Amino acid sequence: MTAVLALSDRGINSFAQFATVIIIFIFVLGLAYLTTRFIAKYEKNQIVNKNIEIIETFRLSTNKFIAIVRVGEKYLALAIGKDTVTMLTELNADDLNLVSSDQVPTETFQEILNKAKNLIHKK
Structure with a gap:
C-alpha cells in the first residue's frame, strides 16, 4: 500500500513540476510580447517627423x-x-523617382506564403 502511495505522490509531484514550468513559460512569453510592443511603440515615436x-x-x-x-x-x-x-x-x-509609401504595392503574408507554396510544388 505504501508503494502505491509513493508512486501516487511521485506522479503528483511530477505533474506539479510540469504545471509550474508551463506557467513560468507562459509568463515569460507574455513578458516578451509586452516588451516587444513597448519597444515598437517607442521606436515608432522616434521615427515620426525626423529629418x-x-x-x-x-x-x-x-x-x-x-x-x-x-x-x-x-x-x-x-x-x-x-x-x-x-x-x-x-x-x-x-x-530622383520618389515613390510615396501609399503607391508601393504591399503583399499580405498570405499572398507571399501562397507564392512560396506554388514555387515548392513546381519543383
Whole structure:
C-alpha cells in the first residue's frame, strides 16, 4: 500500500513540476510580447517627423551598399562599407523617382506564403 502511495505522490509531484514550468513559460512569453510592443511603440515615436530618412539602398556585395538618404531637404548618395561611410554626391530631388509609401504595392503574408507554396510544388 505504501508503494502505491509513493508512486501516487511521485506522479503528483511530477505533474506539479510540469504545471509550474508551463506557467513560468507562459509568463515569460507574455513578458516578451509586452516588451516587444513597448519597444515598437517607442521606436515608432522616434521615427515620426525626423529629418533623416533612408530613401533607397542597393547592395553591391555582401557588406557594401549604396544608399540614397534624405537629410533635411537634401538628398545624398552614400557608399557604405564594413567600416566606412563615404558621401558620393548630393542629388537633386528632381532627378530622383520618389515613390510615396501609399503607391508601393504591399503583399499580405498570405499572398507571399501562397507564392512560396506554388514555387515548392513546381519543383
